[in-house]
Amino acid sequence: MQRHFPPIMLLMLFTSLPGILIAGELQRQHGAHVHGEATGSLAMDGGEIHIELDIPGVNLAGFEHPPRTEEQSETLERVIADLESARWLIADPRAECSIEKIEIATPGFERDEGHDHGHHHDDHDGHDHNERHGDHHDHGHSHDEGHHDIDHHGHEHAEFRIKVRLECSHPASLGWIDLELFDDYPANERMRIDVLTEALATRARLTPGRTRIDLR
Amino acid sequence: MNLIGLAIRSLLNRRFAVILTILTIALSIGLLVIVEQMRAEVRDGFYRSVSGTDLIVGARTAPVQLLLYSVFGIGDATNNISIETFEQLQALDEVDWAIPMALGDTHRGFRVMGTSGDFFERYRYADRQQLEVAAGREFDDLFEVVIGHQVARQLDYDVGDSVILAHGGGRVSLQQHDDHPFTISGILAPTGTPVDQQLYISLAAHRAIHIGWEQGVQRPGAGLDAEEARERTEELRPDSITAILIGLTSRAAVFGLQRRINDYRPEALTAIMPGITLQELWRITGLAEQVLRVVAGLVVLAGLLGMLTVLLTTLNERRREMAILRANGARPVQIAGLLVFEAGLIAAAGIVLGVVLAFVVQGISAPFLLERLGLHISASLPAGQVWMVLGGIWLAGLLIALVPALMAYRRTLADGMQVRN
Numbered sequence: 001m002q003r004h005f006p007p008i009m010l011l012m013l014f015t016s017l018p019g020i021l022i023a024g025e026l027q028r029q030h031g032a033h034v035h036g037e038a039t040g041s042l043a044m045d046g047g048e049i050h051i052e053l054d055i056p057g058v059n060l061a062g063f064e065h066p067p068r069t070e071e072q073s074e075t076l077e078r079v080i081a082d083l084e085s086a087r088w089l090i091a092d093p094r095a096e097c098s099i100e101k102i103e104i105a106t107p108g109f110e111r112d113e114g115h116d117h118g119h120h121h122d123d124h125d126g127h128d129h130n131e132r133h134g135d136h137h138d139h140g141h142s143h144d145e146g147h148h149d150i151d152h153h154g155h156e157h158a159e160f161r162i163k164v165r166l167e168c169s170h171p172a173s174l175g176w177i178d179l180e181l182f183d184d185y186p187a188n189e190r191m192r193i194d195v196l197t198e199a200l201a202t203r204a205r206l207t208p209g210r211t212r213i214d215l216r
Numbered sequence: 217m218n219l220i221g222l223a224i225r226s227l228l229n230r231r232f233a234v235i236l237t238i239l240t241i242a243l244s245i246g247l248l249v250i251v252e253q254m255r256a257e258v259r260d261g262f263y264r265s266v267s268g269t270d271l272i273v274g275a276r277t278a279p280v281q282l283l284l285y286s287v288f289g290i291g292d293a294t295n296n297i298s299i300e301t302f303e304q305l306q307a308l309d310e311v312d313w314a315i316p317m318a319l320g321d322t323h324r325g326f327r328v329m330g331t332s333g334d335f336f337e338r339y340r341y342a343d344r345q346q347l348e349v350a351a352g353r354e355f356d357d358l359f360e361v362v363i364g365h366q367v368a369r370q371l372d373y374d375v376g377d378s379v380i381l382a383h384g385g386g387r388v389s390l391q392q393h394d395d396h397p398f399t400i401s402g403i404l405a406p407t408g409t410p411v412d413q414q415l416y417i418s419l420a421a422h423r424a425i426h427i428g429w430e431q432g433v434q435r436p437g438a439g440l441d442a443e444e445a446r447e448r449t450e451e452l453r454p455d456s457i458t459a460i461l462i463g464l465t466s467r468a469a470v471f472g473l474q475r476r477i478n479d480y481r482p483e484a485l486t487a488i489m490p491g492i493t494l495q496e497l498w499r500i501t502g503l504a505e506q507v508l509r510v511v512a513g514l515v516v517l518a519g520l521l522g523m524l525t526v527l528l529t530t531l532n533e534r535r536r537e538m539a540i541l542r543a544n545g546a547r548p549v550q551i552a553g554l555l556v557f558e559a560g561l562i563a564a565a566g567i568v569l570g571v572v573l574a575f576v577v578q579g580i581s582a583p584f585l586l587e588r589l590g591l592h593i594s595a596s597l598p599a600g601q602v603w604m605v606l607g608g609i610w611l612a613g614l615l616i617a618l619v620p621a622l623m624a625y626r627r628t629l630a631d632g633m634q635v636r637n
Contacts, residue, residue: 041471050468194492196470201491 037190040162042177042204042213044197049097049166049174051089055181057109057158059188064158066111080104083162088180091166092215095174101165108158175216182208219550223557226537230530237526238566241613244519245570245606248512250577252602254593255505257578259498261591262288265409266490268340270470273297273305273477274459276484279493286317286459287490289327289410293319296456301483305460310469313338315461318422318454321381321393326367328381328415330422330454336362338463341409351375352402358421358446360401366412366586368403375400381415381425393425396442408592420452462487516609520616523562527555527620538624552621559617563610571598571606 040053057064060079067073082088083104091097168174181188191206193213204213227234266287274282275295284290299316306314315338318330329335336347336354352375355362361381363373373379377400383391398417406412424445445452464470470489477487538551578595585593598606 043468043471045466045468048468050471052471194471194489196467196489198467201489201495203492203495 037192038181038188040191040193042193042195044171044174044215047168047171049091049164049168049171049177051162051164051166051177053160053162053179053191053193055160055162055188055191057106057160060160060181060185061109061158062187064108066109066158076106076109079160080106082184083160086164088184089164089166090178090180091168092173092175092177095168095170095172097166097168097174099164100167101163103161103163105161105163106158107161175214177213177215178211179206179213180211182206182211219546219554220557222541223554223561226534226554227558227561233526233530234562237523237562238569240522241516241519241563241566242569242573244512244515245567245609246573246577247515248605249571249574249598249602251505251508251512252605253574253578253596253598254581255508256599257593257596258585258591261408261585261593262494262497263491264342265411265591266340267342268338268344268463269461269490270464270467271462271474271477271487272459272490272493273462273485273487276486279486279488280497282459282486282488283490283493283497285319286461287410289413293458295484296458297460297483297485298456299453301480301485302457302460305462305477308473310464310466310473312463312465314463315339316419316457317459317461318419318456319458321383321422321425323367323379323381323415324371326364326371326413326415328361328417328422330417330419330457332419335416339411339461341407341411345407347407347411348405349402350405352400355401355416355418355421357399357401358418358424358449358452359396359398359442360417360421361398362402362404362416363400364404364412364414364416365406367415368400370587373400373403375403379415381417383429396421396425396445406592410591419454419457420449423452423454426454519566520563520609520613523559523566523613524616524619527559527617528623531555531620531624548625552618552625555621555624556614556617559620560610560614563613567606567610574598 038053038055038059040051040055043050060083061072061075063072063075067076084102086099086102089099179191179193181191186208189207193204193206195202195204195213195215197215200215206213272282272286274286274293275297277294281291282293285293302314302316305311313334315335316330316332319327321328321330333354336349339347341347349362350365352362361379363379367373378397379400380397381393383393398421404411424440427440427445440448462473464473474487474489477485541551541554542548575595575597578593582593582595585591
């Protein structure tokens with residue numbers, strides 16, 4: 001294997017980073033967290049389209065911990081309102097799509113468990129979240145990507161989780177979907193969206209210069 | 217006498233240099249076409265190999281590695297996954313079907329996969345084509361094996377033959393499962409995918425031949441004898457398997473289940489979507505492909521420059537020829553045209569020969585790729601886009617010929633008639 005495909009080994013290193021979230025019996029494992037890179041998926045089943053985005057908090061809000069100042073609270077509110085407006089989601093008008101449902105969750109931004117926007121995030125290794133971090137300022141886990149976060153309160157990197165369900169009257173005419181989450185959020189540099197439709201299984205890489213997911 | 221006839225005769229007169237020039241161009245074109253064709257064919261081959269599978273699940277590993285060892289038989293798994301995980305996944309509502317894959321044994325260099333009857337029912341390749349048993353039937357008895365088309369062809373096996381599986385990989389293995397010979401119950405129809413390169417036994421059989429092998433070698437007397445094993449088929453199941461192929465009931469469920477599997481608490485798993493992982497693979501190999509393309513392009517350029525050199529050097533030798541043509545009434549434009557025509561002829565001959573050469577090389581390398589990767593590569597003529605590139609190269613050849621043509625245009629008469637010492 002190594003003998004025949006050395007570049008593939010290198011590739012494995014990179015492709016193994018995302019998408020690995022952990023827990024339970026395997027306690028000391030952490031998903032990769034790359035600042036600036038958001039991930040997501042788009043599944044199309046008939047006229048129904050499901051879009052899910054995981055965007056690191058720093059990409060949109062500029063910080064990844066519960067807000068500490070008035071200014072941060074306002075910023076967070078503003079970002080959430082903007083996300084909920086769905087003005088950033090533009091589908092090919094020919095398909096006549098409408099947004100049926102939009103859910104925004106902000107795990108890691110809450111001061112305490114309880115007031116979540118949308119659904120509750122699944123707290124991985126949530127066994128001793130409050131007591132440990134609340135009382136002792138004890139860092140029970142290390143940041144595996146070598147990123148030095150001085151924030152002692154943040155149990156993990158806060159992020160925005162967005163779930164959207166679209167209904168399209170003419171799904172066959174849907175040629176593209178734009179995600180305009182770059183211009184207003186310069187820290188959001190890249191989005192990696194896995195796309196699955198009847199005809200297509202692909203990975204779209206969006207950048208400020210390329211905000212369109214091609215569905216043909 | 218017309219100019220075209222003259223040009224051809226003139227070329228024939230200088231046939232040695234001309235043939236060498238054509239060969240140079242042919243080699244460079246051949247390289248270019250091979251790079252393009254093989255790239256497309258190998259990609260098609262990979263994409264053909266897996267179809268209709270929504271997720272592939274294995275122990276936590278890199279997605280590309282999981283894809284390579286589960287579907288393509290390249291490399292090995294670092295870890296297995298427990299059979300309980302397979303059973304739980306299979307029982308999920310959104311899971312339509314799940315094919316277990318237990319790897320690790322071989323037969324004379326071919327992989328042996330322990331799987332279930334679902335494999336024959338559910339596995340799809342190319343454009344959602346189902347596997348067909350060409351001769352015999354699927355495995356039924358515990359010690360029956362179904363073999364792929366290439367296995368049967370290369371080892372000259374037929375239904376009813378007896379085979380002995382080897383523990384571990386390698387063409388020559390000293391550790392044979394020789395206490396449990398298998399009977400070939402069926403041979404699969406050719407698919408042109410890695411399926412052709414494998415042998416298939418039931419999960420129970422995979423377990424049965426490994427009883428008593430806990431230490432990596434068989435403890436004497438610890439194995440199960442065949443009759444005993446048959447009676448206990450029901451309770452024979454392996455503790456772990458290598459990978460699972462999953463088909464879901466709805467497309468919308470794919471990402472959700474993928475995330476749940478990746479987050480699965482009791483066991484560290486990786487779930488991949490084959491199409492997306494293949495695309496990731498091409499992203500890296502794509503760089504190597506670009507380098508190959510650039511090199512091939514530069515070689516073509518070298519070929520064309522070689523032609524220019526030959527045209528320029530012969531131009532001096534042909535001063536007299538040109539002058540005689542002029543003296544006989546040929547206009548300078550016609551002399552220039554003659555040179556361009558010659559170059560066009562050389563370039564065209566080189567291109568045609570190059571395409572033929574590429575075709576032959578593909579034909580020769582196909583068996584090698586089939587044997588090593590199980591990829592069926594057919595020797596094919598270039599696709600539309602490649603023809604356009606070739607057309608462009610031919611035009612470039614004509615453009616290059618304008619250099620000697622212009623020189624000839626300017627100096628034909630005076631140059632040739634002057635008597636030099």
